[in-house]
Amino acid sequence: MLSxxxxxxxxxxxxxxxxCSLEVSQGEKIVICGPSGSGKSTLIRxxxxxxxxxxxxxxxxxxxxxxxxxxxxxxKGIGMVFQQFNLFPHLTVLDNVMLxxxxxxxxxxxxxxxxxxxxxxRVRIVEQANKYPGQLSGGQQQRVAxxxxxxxxxxxxxxxxxxxxxxxxxVGEVLEAMQELAREGMTMIVVTHxxxxxxxxxxxxxxxEAGRIVEVQPPDRFFDNPQSERTRAFLGKIL
Ligand code: ADP
Ligand code: MG
Numbered sequence: 001m002l003s004x005x006x007x008x009x010x011x012x013x014x015x016x017x018x019x020c021s022l023e024v025s026q027g028e029k030i031v032i033c034g035p036s037g038s039g040k041s042t043l044i045r046x047x048x049x050x051x052x053x054x055x056x057x058x059x060x061x062x063x064x065x066x067x068x069x070x071x072x073x074x075x076k077g078i079g080m081v082f083q084q085f086n087l088f089p090h091l092t093v094l095d096n097v098m099l100x101x102x103x104x105x106x107x108x109x110x111x112x113x114x115x116x117x118x119x120x121x122r123v124r125i126v127e128q129a130n131k132y133p134g135q136l137s138g139g140q141q142q143r144v145a146x147x148x149x150x151x152x153x154x155x156x157x158x159x160x161x162x163x164x165x166x167x168x169x170x171v172g173e174v175l176e177a178m179q180e181l182a183r184e185g186m187t188m189i190v191v192t193h194x195x196x197x198x199x200x201x202x203x204x205x206x207x208x209e210a211g212r213i214v215e216v217q218p219p220d221r222f223f224d225n226p227q228s229e230r231t232r233a234f235l236g237k238i239l
Pocket of ligand 2: 040
């Protein structure tokens, strides 16, 4: 479904992604971890072209994401959830979820509303549909953000530290919503340091350091028998 081949990203003279390659199959769940500044966000931002990569190739469902109008179209099949929710504060929860299908797909209001309510039901927050984001807890806002990303019916979902900004008691409800999505067969790439989630949900865990993909392993091997000394040192610090 997704292929990255020798991807590079520079910020001025700083080499943020150094020859990153990765193949993701349909339905696969990938967890990315690694120290702060290692390029995790940059990697997934290049996948949905919030950042432009400077070298290498990225293809999604057979379409090149390197440039061109095809790439703009293909990217609509990729949903993203950020650490800081990024909901529109002046719109209700329902309108936040309805907006993208209406703007991007020119979908009519009535079906957009029905679809948004169904998505809010799916992340168990439909009773808050008419509130504003500021009236919700962080965990609730993040579940709305997940519903909003799902509204464009993506084939691939990217999560960038979706629970890092949450109070500890709210982490579980967001991970649960993500786990449910995983069970339904969604293809997911998740940057997180929630190692319990990685063990339970990931098909493969990736460790990044200094812009490079250092290790890619199934979770059992990743946690119990990491091959790289760097991975071992990192796990020693966070576990
Ligand atoms: P991570 O998500 O692993 O913490 P990032 O991908 O956010 O790391 O950042 C990797 C490196 O690239 C960091 O050193 C960061 O400072 C740098 N970086 C990220 N975005 C920019 C930018 N827009 N301009 C300059 N440097 C950036
Ligand atoms: Mg980051």
